[in-house]
Amino acid sequence: MRDPLVADHWLGNRWTDLDDISAQLPLAVISSEDQKFPDHMGFDFEAIADALEEQRKRPRGASTITQQLAKNLFLWPGRSYVRKGLEAWFTLWMEWLWPKQRIMEVYLNVIEYGPGVYGVTTASERFFHKSPARLTRTEASLLAAVLPNPKRMSASQPSAYVWSRSYEIRQAMRALGGISYLPW
16 A cells, blocks of 8 residues: 655655554554544544634644644645645545545654654654564554654653553553454
């Protein structure tokens, strides 16, 4: 499932097929970022409504994995209505054209896991000195725990907050039913 244009542009030939990534990582990412990923078509309207309601108290995101991928793959940093509209457009197209497995594979290969650390292979090797196929539940949950702010949080030198978040992610992984929850 390697897409040379995407892989070579973003990762300098460091693409990793989903089959070569421990199933613990997609499960950890789903548990942390988007528990409805297997079921929605790119948008979690309940999470969006909750985020809008809570915005007065404590702003938080409600973007699905597919929305995050659209932003990271096709768009520029920053916030604007134009960018959000384009993000929605790309999200719809990805959900229509790609199976969930492909969306997850591309997501894991293009997201940032630390300052200048893009893609699951680079992150696995840099932080844990192993291939993505050998990631444990704990390592996968640490990588997922830093995704909201990979420039300030570290999977290799986790703060108390990252350890706590990692534990919460592992609990959510169990609650979802483990790797049998994955839609592929």
